[in-house]
Amino acid sequence: MKVRIVVSYVPRYRRGHRFHFVPPVTGIHLAAITPPEHEVELFHEQVRPVPVDASPDVVALSFFSGFARRAYALADRYRALGVRVVAGGPHVSYWIEEALQHVDVVVTGEAEAVWPSVLRDLARGTQRRVYHGEPTSLAGLPTPRYDLLEERFLVPRVLQATRGCPFTCSFCTVPDLNPGFRVRPVDEVIRDIATTHFPRFWQEKVAWFWDDNLLVQRRWAKELLRELAGLDRWWLTQASIDIVKDRELLDAMERSGCIGIFLGIESLDEADLKSVDKRQNRAREYREAIRKLHDRGICVMAGFISGFDDQTPEVIASTADRLNEIGVDVPFLSILTPFRGTPLYDEHRRDGRILEERDWPHYSGYGVAFRPARMSPEQLLAAHRQMWNRAFGPAAVLERLARGARSLSRGAMMLSAAMNGFYGLKQITGNEPAAPPLEPEGTIRHPAPGDAPARLSRLGLKRSASAADSSVERTA
Numbered sequence: 464m465k466v467r468i469v470v471s472y473v474p475r476y477r478r479g480h481r482f483h484f485v486p487p488v489t490g491i492h493l494a495a496i497t498p499p500e501h502e503v504e505l506f507h508e509q510v511r512p513v514p515v516d517a518s519p520d521v522v523a524l525s526f527f528s529g530f531a532r533r534a535y536a537l538a539d540r541y542r543a544l545g546v547r548v549v550a551g552g553p554h555v556s557y558w559i560e561e562a563l564q565h566v567d568v569v570v571t572g573e574a575e576a577v578w579p580s581v582l583r584d585l586a587r588g589t590q591r592r593v594y595h596g597e598p599t600s601l602a603g604l605p606t607p608r609y610d611l612l613e614e615r616f617l618v619p620r621v622l623q624a625t626r627g628c629p630f631t632c633s634f635c636t637v638p639d640l641n642p643g644f645r646v647r648p649v650d651e652v653i654r655d656i657a658t659t660h661f662p663r664f665w666q667e668k669v670a671w672f673w674d675d676n677l678l679v680q681r682r683w684a685k686e687l688l689r690e691l692a693g694l695d696r697w698w699l700t701q702a703s704i705d706i707v708k709d710r711e712l713l714d715a716m717e718r719s720g721c722i723g724i725f726l727g728i729e730s731l732d733e734a735d736l737k738s739v740d741k742r743q744n745r746a747r748e749y750r751e752a753i754r755k756l757h758d759r760g761i762c763v764m765a766g767f768i769s770g771f772d773d774q775t776p777e778v779i780a781s782t783a784d785r786l787n788e789i790g791v792d793v794p795f796l797s798i799l800t801p802f803r804g805t806p807l808y809d810e811h812r813r814d815g816r817i818l819e820e821r822d823w824p825h826y827s828g829y830g831v832a833f834r835p836a837r838m839s840p841e842q843l844l845a846a847h848r849q850m851w852n853r854a855f856g857p858a859a860v861l862e863r864l865a866r867g868a869r870s871l872s873r874g875a876m877m878l879s880a881a882m883n884g885f886y887g888l889k890q891i892t893g894n895e896p897a898a899p900p901l902e903p904e905g906t907i908r909h910p911a912p913g914d915a916p917a918r919l920s921r922l923g924l925k926r927s928a929s930a931a932d933s934s935v936e937r938t939a
Contacts, residue, residue: 464501464502464520464521464582464585464586465501465502465504465518465519465520465521466497466501466502466503466504466519466520466521466522466523466582467503467504467505467506467518467519467521467522467523468490468493468494468503468504468505468506468522468523468525469490469506469508469513469522469523469524469525469537470486470487470489470490470505470506470507470508470509470525470526471508471513471524471525471526471530471533471534471537472507472508472509472526472530472533473529473530473533473824473827474897475529475827475828475829475896475897476889476894476895476896476897477893477894477895477896477897478892478894480509481888482617482885483509483510483615483616483617484616484617484618484881484882484885485616485617485618485619485621485671485673486507486509486612486613486616486619486621487507487525487621487673488607488621488622488623488673489525489552490505490507490525490611491505491607491608491609491611491612491621492604492607492608492623493523493525493551493574493578494607494608494611495604495605495606495607495608496574496575496578496579496604496605497578497579497582498579498582501582503608503611504519504611505608505611505612507612507613507616508533510613510615510616511613511615513537515537515540515541515544516544517544517545517546519541519546520546520547520585521546521547521548521549521582521585522537522538522541522546522547522548522549523548523549523550523551524537524538524548524549524550524551524552524566525550525551525552526550526552526554527552527553527554527826527827528553528554528558528800528802528823528826528827529823529824529825529826529827529828529830530823530827531554531558531823531826532822532823532824532904532905534550534565535562535564535565535905538550538565538566539565542565542566542567547567547568547585547590548565548566548567548568549566549567549568549569549570549581549585550562550565550566550568550569550570551569551570551571551574551596553636553640553802553804555569555570555571556571556572556640556804556919557636557802557803557804557917557919558803559571559593560908561907561908563592563593567590567592568581568585568590568591568592568593568594569592569593569594570593570594570596571593571594571595571596571919572595572596572597572598572640572919572920573596573597573598573599573626573640573641574596575596575599575604576596576597576599577594577595577596578596580594581594595919598626598641598642598643598645598920600645601625601626601645601646601647602647602648602651603651604647604651606654606655606658606659607621607622607655609659609661617665617666617881618665618666618669618671619661619666620656620659620661620666620669620670620671621671621672621673622652622655622656622670622671622672622673623647623672623673623674624646624647624652624672624674624677624687625644625645625646625647625674625675625676625677625679625680626641626644626645626674626675627641627642627643627644627645627675627676628641628644628675628676628679628703629644629676629679630676630703632727632729633805633806633807633810634768634799634800634801634802634805634807635805636802636804636805637675639804639805639918639919639920640804640919641675642919642920644676644679644680646680646683649683649686649687649690650690652687653687653690653691653694656670656691656694656696657694665877668696668697668874669696669697669698669699669722669874670696670697670698671698671699671700672698672699672700672701674700674701675701676701676702676703677700677701677702678700678702678703678706678712679702679703681709681712684712684715685711685712685715688712688715688716688718688719688721689715689719691719691720692715692718692719692720694720695720696720697720697721697722697874698719698720698721698722699721699722699723699724699725699762699764699878700721700723700724700725701724701725701726701727702724702725702726703726703727704726704728704748704749704752706724707751707752707755707756713755713756713759714759716759716761717759717760717761720874721759721761722760722761722762722872722874722875722877722878723761723762723763723764723793723875723878723879724756724761724762724763724764725764725765725766725795726752726763726764726765726766727765727766728749728765728766728767728791729766729767729768730767730768730771730774731749731767731782731785731786731789732771732773732774732778749789750788750789750790753789753790753791754790757790757870757871758870760870760871760872760875761871761872761875762792762793762867762871762875762876762878762879763790763791763792763793764791764792764793764794764795764882765786765791765793765794765795766794766795766796766797767782767786767794767795767796767797768797768798768799769782769796769797769798769799769843769846769847769850770798770799770831770833770835770843770847771799772835772836772837773836773837774835774837774838775837775838776838776842776843776845776846776849777846779843779846779847779849779850780846780849780850780853782850782854783850783851783853783854783859784853784859786854787854787859787862787863790866791863792863792866792867792871792875792879792883793863793878793879793882793883793886794854796847796850796851796854797828797829798828798829798830798831798843798844798847799833800826800827800828800830800832801816801817801832801833802826803917804916804917804918804919806916809916811833812909812910812912813912815834815912816833816834817832817833817834817909818831818832818833818834818840819907819909820903821899821901821903821907822899822900822903822904822905822906822907823904823905823907824899824900824904825899827899829847829896829897829899830844830898830899831843831844844898847896848895848896851890851895851896852890852895855883855886855887855889855890856887856890856891857887857890857891860883860884860886860887860890863879863883864879864880864883867879867880
């Protein structure tokens with residue numbers, strides 16, 4: 464069969480992106496695990512239009528909640544031509560009934576265990592409506608299909624070496640979607656980097672690990688970094704802030720070519736962190752933690768979330784200055800979003816705080832889908848945009864770059880300059896995050912407040928019960 468993989472996308476900025484840093488790992492991984500008897504093509508809607516025609520036998524759609532309406536519209540057009548459509552990913556895993564109104568098959572959870580069966584059944588015409596993917600070993604996974612990538616991505620070598628995260632932040636679906644923590648064999652990870660080649664210097668040089676928390680298992684991580692050190696590559700990833708407590712690990716990161724670490728800092732206030740079970744973070748330790756990474760020449764990218772219950776518009780706007788004070792090189796600024804499959808969603812649903820009239824575009828990370836505690840939804844959106852514009856204004860960007868010139872390695876400085884330049888250019892040209900439309904394209908049918916939480920794993924159900932107990936304690 465001819466299988467067309469489509470990674471759906473909707474621009475989240477007023478005029479979209481001029482440059483595209485890195486592709487999601489989803490499409491090139493799904494293509495790699497597709498059995499060889501099938502012909503595969505891949506389209507990232509982020510960088511090129513998706514053709515809608517009857518040439519594929521199967522279209523596989525992957526998308527996040529904020530892009531759901533766009534993906535459903537594509538699915539409807541394909542099905543009108545008689546093309547069968549499969550959908551997978553975090554959104555449809557928790558909104559199965561909704562997705563089945565637009566697609567023929569839904570795959571929940573992880574695809575590796577079921578994808579060959581889905582295609583076999585489709586070829587025979589015996590497909591089921593829903594396939595539940597269970598977590599499996601990561602040993603033996605093939606190299607991503609980089610050959611199918613569009614040329615517009617600046618850093619094409621994106622890969623995944625681990626899956627899962629040991630922490631249970633209440634706004635995150637990862638502990639349920641990818642329960643536990645699993646690692647790939649080190650030699651297979653090294654193979655994916657050493658045997659793949661790209662035409663431009665930085666493409667050949669950089670490996671971007673698309674992991675939620677790469678360095679959790681310290682012994683495995685140090686083995687990986689020892690092997691990476693022999694490849695003469697630069698690499699970046701996401702990790703938890705506790706890595707700075709392991710000096711041996713930090714030294715290995717420096718020797719192996721680490722140029723950037725993304726830290727989910729989320730808030731500069733302890734009460735906010737406690738409210739979402741981000742107990743591994745200590746706001747008072749941020750400055751020292753970032754200094755330790757700078758001592759190794761590593762660029763610190765940090766995520767901050769607006770919309771915690773203790774926050775006011777003034778607190779949110781002032782965060783732009785505070786993040787520069789603690790040494791962050793590249794800030795990533797989003798709005799708290801209650802995704803189904805998380806304790807946060809369950810809590811907001813129970814308390815009547817979900818804005819039911821707001822459609823999926825408000826679930827992009829740049830919209831407001833819930834009723835904040837100390838401001839209106841409109842005030843939260845305005846405060847976030849004010850913070851974003853201050854954080855990427857010329858003065859703030861130049862301050863970060865000047866500091867980086869003194870503390871970062873060559874590769875880390877290139878990373879910081881590229882990302883600050885990317886967002887700084889958006890700021891000075893007025894290309895800020897777009898406001899989601901208030902007029903909905905459809906209606907989200909949220910579950911009743913008393914319905915059981917949507918979970919894929921036993922770990923997720925246990926986590927949901929624990930979160931409910933702690934919520935009762937907080938409100939008692």
